[in-house]
Amino acid sequence: QSVVTQPPSVSGTPGQRxxxxxxxxxxxxxxxxxxxxxxxxxxxxxxxxxxxTQRPSGVPDRFSGSKSGTxxxxxxxxxxxxxxxxxxCATWDDSLKIHVFGTGTEVIVL
Amino acid sequence: EVQLVESGGGLVKPGGSLRLSCVASGFxxxxxxxxxxxxxxxxxxxxVASIGxxxxxxxxxxxxxxxxxxxxxxNARNSVFLQMNILRAEDTAxxxxxxxxxxxxxxxxxxxxxxxxxxxx
Numbered sequence: 283q284s285v286v287t288q289p290p291s292v293s294g295t296p297g298q299r300x301x302x303x304x305x306x307x308x309x310x311x312x313x314x315x316x317x318x319x320x321x322x323x324x325x326x327x328x329x330x331x332x333x334x335t336q337r338p339s340g341v342p343d344r345f346s347g348s349k350s351g352t353x354x355x356x357x358x359x360x361x362x363x364x365x366x367x368x369x370x371c372a373t374w375d376d377s378l379k380i381h382v383f384g385t386g387t388e389v390i391v392l
Numbered sequence: 393e394v395q396l397v398e399s400g401g402g403l404v405k406p407g408g409s410l411r412l413s414c415v416a417s418g419f420x421x422x423x424x425x426x427x428x429x430x431x432x433x434x435x436x437x438x439x440v441a442s443i444g445x446x447x448x449x450x451x452x453x454x455x456x457x458x459x460x461x462x463x464x465x466x467n468a469r470n471s472v473f474l475q476m477n478i479l480r481a482e483d484t485a486x487x488x489x490x491x492x493x494x495x496x497x498x499x500x501x502x503x504x505x506x507x508x509x510x511x512x513x
Contacts (some may be wrong), residue, residue, distance in 0.1 A: 284436075304418050317499035319437070326488055326503035327429070327437060333497050374495040380454060381427070382497035386436035 285312060285375060286384040293390040294361045302369035302387045304354040310382060314374045318347055321368040321386075330369070331356060358389065366391045369383040394418040394502045401408050401410070401507030403480055412474040413478050414504055415491030422446045422467040425493040427500055428474045430474075430485035438485075441474060479511045499506075 286306045294300040302340075304316060318331040327340055331347035334354065343357045358365055369386040401414040414426070428440040441463040444450045451463050462475040472489060486508050490500035 314495065315497050317495065319494075319499075321431075321437065326506060327500075328503075329499045329501045331497035332501075332506070338501060347468075368436075370496045371440070372437075374493075378455075379440040379443060379452060381452070381493060383429075383437045383439055383494070 284382055284385050285378070286371060286373065286382050288315055288384040288387040290385075291388040291390055293392055294358075295392045296363060297333060297359055298361045299357060299359040300361055300389060302356040302389070303382045304356070306352050306354075306373065308352060309377035310352075310373045311349065312352040312373040314348065314378060316349055318345075318356045319370045319372060319383075319384075321370060324326050327370070332364075333388075361389075361391055363391050365389055387389045394491065395424040395491065395501055396489050396504035398504040398507040400488065401487065401509045403510045403512065405513050406480060408448075408479050409475070409477045410479065410509060412476065412487055412489075412507060414472045414474075416470045416472070416491070419491070419502075424491050425496065426465060426472040427490045427492065428463060428472075429488045429490055429494060429500075429503075430480050430483075431488075432482070432485040435485075439494050440487070441466070443472060449465070461489075481511050483509060484511045485509060487500055 319327040334349040427442045488508040489504040491502040492500040
Protein backbone atom coordinates (compact mmCIF):
# COMPACT_ATOMS: atom_id res chain seq x y z
CA GLN A 283 0.00 0.00 0.00
CA SER A 284 1.50 3.31 -1.05
CA VAL A 285 1.52 6.21 1.39
CA VAL A 286 0.65 8.49 -1.52
CA THR A 287 -2.74 8.07 -3.11
CA GLN A 288 -4.20 8.95 -6.50
CA PRO A 289 -7.62 8.36 -8.01
CA PRO A 290 -7.71 5.11 -10.00
CA SER A 291 -8.92 6.85 -13.14
CA VAL A 292 -9.97 10.14 -14.64
CA SER A 293 -11.61 10.67 -17.99
CA GLY A 294 -12.32 13.44 -20.42
CA THR A 295 -13.14 14.18 -24.03
CA PRO A 296 -10.59 15.53 -26.49
CA GLY A 297 -9.85 19.17 -25.81
CA GLN A 298 -11.01 19.05 -22.22
CA ARG A 299 -8.88 19.69 -19.16
CA UNK A 300 -8.38 16.91 -16.64
CA UNK A 301 -6.72 17.05 -13.24
CA UNK A 302 -5.02 14.19 -11.42
CA UNK A 303 -4.59 14.56 -7.69
CA UNK A 304 -1.84 13.12 -5.52
CA UNK A 305 -2.45 13.08 -1.77
CA UNK A 306 0.24 12.51 0.82
CA UNK A 307 1.31 13.64 4.26
CA UNK A 308 3.62 16.15 5.94
CA UNK A 309 6.56 13.75 5.76
CA UNK A 310 6.40 13.40 1.99
CA UNK A 311 4.48 15.81 -0.23
CA UNK A 312 4.11 18.31 2.60
CA UNK A 313 7.87 18.84 2.80
CA UNK A 314 9.33 17.41 -0.41
CA UNK A 315 9.02 18.06 -4.11
CA UNK A 316 6.80 15.98 -6.37
CA UNK A 317 7.56 14.51 -9.78
CA UNK A 318 5.13 13.09 -12.31
CA UNK A 319 5.70 10.17 -14.67
CA UNK A 320 3.73 9.01 -17.71
CA UNK A 321 3.59 5.29 -18.40
CA UNK A 322 2.36 3.50 -21.49
CA UNK A 323 2.02 -0.28 -21.61
CA UNK A 324 5.20 -2.12 -22.51
CA UNK A 325 7.28 1.06 -22.45
CA UNK A 326 9.51 2.70 -19.87
CA UNK A 327 8.14 5.51 -17.69
CA UNK A 328 8.75 9.06 -18.86
CA UNK A 329 9.44 12.03 -16.60
CA UNK A 330 6.70 14.56 -17.21
CA UNK A 331 7.09 17.07 -14.37
CA UNK A 332 9.87 17.49 -11.80
CA UNK A 333 10.22 19.73 -8.77
CA UNK A 334 6.45 20.24 -8.58
CA THR A 335 6.09 22.45 -11.64
CA GLN A 336 9.04 22.05 -14.01
CA ARG A 337 8.73 20.44 -17.43
CA PRO A 338 11.71 18.65 -19.00
CA SER A 339 12.47 19.79 -22.51
CA GLY A 340 10.18 18.20 -25.05
CA VAL A 341 7.19 17.85 -22.74
CA PRO A 342 4.23 19.80 -24.16
CA ASP A 343 3.14 22.82 -22.13
CA ARG A 344 -0.39 21.44 -21.83
CA PHE A 345 1.04 19.34 -18.99
CA SER A 346 1.42 21.35 -15.80
CA GLY A 347 2.04 20.54 -12.16
CA SER A 348 1.27 22.23 -8.87
CA LYS A 349 1.54 21.55 -5.17
CA SER A 350 -0.28 22.85 -2.11
CA GLY A 351 0.24 21.54 1.38
CA THR A 352 0.20 17.76 1.38
CA UNK A 353 -1.32 17.43 -2.09
CA UNK A 354 -0.09 17.85 -5.63
CA UNK A 355 -1.86 17.93 -8.98
CA UNK A 356 -1.12 17.26 -12.61
CA UNK A 357 -3.23 19.15 -15.11
CA UNK A 358 -3.59 18.10 -18.72
CA UNK A 359 -5.22 20.82 -20.77
CA UNK A 360 -6.39 20.27 -24.32
CA UNK A 361 -6.61 16.52 -23.74
CA UNK A 362 -5.51 14.42 -26.71
CA UNK A 363 -6.06 10.76 -27.53
CA UNK A 364 -2.34 10.10 -27.21
CA UNK A 365 -2.51 11.21 -23.57
CA UNK A 366 -4.33 8.00 -22.71
CA UNK A 367 -1.84 6.42 -20.30
CA UNK A 368 -1.11 5.82 -16.64
CA UNK A 369 0.26 8.69 -14.58
CA UNK A 370 2.20 8.43 -11.35
CA CYS A 371 3.34 11.01 -8.87
CA ALA A 372 6.54 10.34 -6.95
CA THR A 373 8.25 11.89 -3.98
CA TRP A 374 10.56 11.17 -1.03
CA ASP A 375 9.21 10.30 2.39
CA ASP A 376 11.43 11.80 5.07
CA SER A 377 10.04 9.64 7.86
CA LEU A 378 10.22 6.31 6.07
CA LYS A 379 13.42 7.26 4.19
CA ILE A 380 12.10 5.86 0.95
CA HIS A 381 11.12 7.08 -2.46
CA VAL A 382 7.46 6.48 -3.10
CA PHE A 383 5.22 6.37 -6.14
CA GLY A 384 1.59 7.23 -5.92
CA THR A 385 -0.96 4.52 -6.61
CA GLY A 386 -1.28 5.62 -10.24
CA THR A 387 -4.10 7.09 -12.31
CA GLU A 388 -5.36 5.87 -15.65
CA VAL A 389 -6.36 8.68 -17.97
CA ILE A 390 -9.15 7.67 -20.31
CA VAL A 391 -9.93 9.77 -23.37
CA LEU A 392 -13.59 9.30 -24.24
CA GLU B 393 22.79 10.33 -26.39
CA VAL B 394 21.95 8.97 -22.97
CA GLN B 395 21.30 5.24 -22.96
CA LEU B 396 20.57 2.72 -20.23
CA VAL B 397 20.55 -0.96 -21.12
CA GLU B 398 19.42 -3.56 -18.61
CA SER B 399 20.18 -7.26 -18.73
CA GLY B 400 20.06 -10.30 -16.50
CA GLY B 401 16.36 -10.95 -16.24
CA GLY B 402 14.86 -14.39 -16.65
CA LEU B 403 13.01 -17.25 -15.00
CA VAL B 404 14.11 -18.28 -11.52
CA LYS B 405 12.64 -20.55 -8.87
CA PRO B 406 11.39 -19.21 -5.54
CA GLY B 407 14.30 -18.85 -3.16
CA GLY B 408 16.74 -18.39 -6.01
CA SER B 409 18.97 -15.48 -6.97
CA LEU B 410 19.42 -13.24 -9.96
CA ARG B 411 21.71 -10.31 -10.73
CA LEU B 412 20.49 -7.50 -12.93
CA SER B 413 22.91 -5.18 -14.71
CA CYS B 414 22.42 -1.78 -16.25
CA VAL B 415 25.07 -0.27 -18.50
CA ALA B 416 24.95 3.49 -18.96
CA SER B 417 26.36 5.66 -21.71
CA GLY B 418 26.19 9.24 -22.92
CA PHE B 419 26.67 10.98 -19.57
CA UNK B 420 29.11 11.25 -16.66
CA UNK B 421 27.84 8.18 -14.84
CA UNK B 422 29.74 8.62 -11.57
CA UNK B 423 28.02 11.95 -10.83
CA UNK B 424 24.46 10.59 -10.90
CA UNK B 425 22.23 8.75 -8.48
CA UNK B 426 20.80 5.61 -10.04
CA UNK B 427 17.54 3.84 -9.28
CA UNK B 428 15.80 0.54 -9.84
CA UNK B 429 12.02 0.56 -10.30
CA UNK B 430 9.73 -2.37 -11.02
CA UNK B 431 6.24 -3.00 -12.26
CA UNK B 432 4.54 -6.28 -11.49
CA UNK B 433 1.91 -7.57 -13.94
CA UNK B 434 -1.23 -5.48 -13.63
CA UNK B 435 0.25 -3.35 -10.85
CA UNK B 436 1.64 0.14 -10.50
CA UNK B 437 5.20 1.37 -10.42
CA UNK B 438 7.21 0.47 -7.33
CA UNK B 439 10.52 2.02 -6.41
CA VAL B 440 12.96 -0.75 -5.43
CA ALA B 441 16.35 0.76 -4.62
CA SER B 442 18.62 3.73 -5.21
CA ILE B 443 22.34 4.33 -4.96
CA GLY B 444 24.03 7.66 -4.63
CA UNK B 445 26.72 9.19 -6.76
CA UNK B 446 30.44 8.90 -5.99
CA UNK B 447 30.25 11.91 -3.70
CA UNK B 448 27.26 10.51 -1.77
CA UNK B 449 27.48 6.69 -2.04
CA UNK B 450 24.44 5.90 0.11
CA UNK B 451 21.87 3.25 -0.68
CA UNK B 452 18.18 3.04 0.06
CA UNK B 453 15.74 0.17 -0.31
CA UNK B 454 12.02 -0.40 -0.32
CA UNK B 455 10.84 -2.35 2.70
CA UNK B 456 9.65 -5.13 0.40
CA UNK B 457 13.21 -5.94 -0.70
CA UNK B 458 15.34 -4.80 2.24
CA UNK B 459 17.67 -7.57 3.38
CA UNK B 460 17.21 -9.53 0.16
CA UNK B 461 18.30 -7.12 -2.60
CA UNK B 462 21.57 -5.21 -2.86
CA UNK B 463 22.24 -2.31 -5.21
CA UNK B 464 25.81 -1.52 -6.21
CA UNK B 465 27.70 0.34 -8.90
CA UNK B 466 30.97 0.14 -10.80
CA ASN B 467 31.83 3.59 -12.06
CA ALA B 468 34.74 2.26 -14.10
CA ARG B 469 32.28 0.18 -16.10
CA ASN B 470 29.45 2.74 -16.05
CA SER B 471 27.26 0.07 -14.55
CA VAL B 472 24.74 -0.35 -11.76
CA PHE B 473 23.66 -3.73 -10.45
CA LEU B 474 20.81 -5.23 -8.49
CA GLN B 475 21.63 -8.48 -6.71
CA MET B 476 18.36 -10.19 -5.88
CA ASN B 477 18.38 -13.06 -3.38
CA ILE B 478 15.67 -15.17 -1.76
CA LEU B 479 13.35 -14.32 -4.62
CA ARG B 480 9.60 -14.65 -4.13
CA ALA B 481 6.72 -14.94 -6.54
CA GLU B 482 5.77 -11.36 -5.72
CA ASP B 483 9.13 -10.17 -7.09
CA THR B 484 7.93 -11.08 -10.59
CA ALA B 485 8.00 -7.83 -12.52
CA UNK B 486 9.64 -5.80 -15.23
CA UNK B 487 12.64 -4.11 -13.66
CA UNK B 488 13.76 -0.72 -14.92
CA UNK B 489 17.03 1.05 -14.36
CA UNK B 490 16.74 4.84 -14.21
CA UNK B 491 19.09 7.78 -14.00
CA UNK B 492 18.51 9.92 -10.94
CA UNK B 493 16.31 9.37 -7.93
CA UNK B 494 12.62 9.03 -8.77
CA UNK B 495 11.38 11.22 -5.93
CA UNK B 496 14.24 13.71 -5.76
CA UNK B 497 14.15 17.29 -7.02
CA UNK B 498 15.33 16.44 -10.52
CA UNK B 499 13.54 13.09 -10.85
CA UNK B 500 14.57 10.17 -13.03
CA UNK B 501 14.92 11.59 -16.51
CA UNK B 502 16.23 8.58 -18.44
CA UNK B 503 15.13 4.98 -18.22
CA UNK B 504 16.19 1.66 -19.63
CA UNK B 505 13.87 -0.55 -21.63
CA UNK B 506 13.30 -2.91 -18.73
CA UNK B 507 14.12 -6.55 -18.09
CA UNK B 508 11.57 -9.16 -17.06
CA UNK B 509 12.09 -11.22 -13.93
CA UNK B 510 9.78 -14.19 -13.43
CA UNK B 511 9.86 -16.08 -10.15
CA UNK B 512 8.04 -19.36 -10.51
CA UNK B 513 8.50 -23.04 -9.83
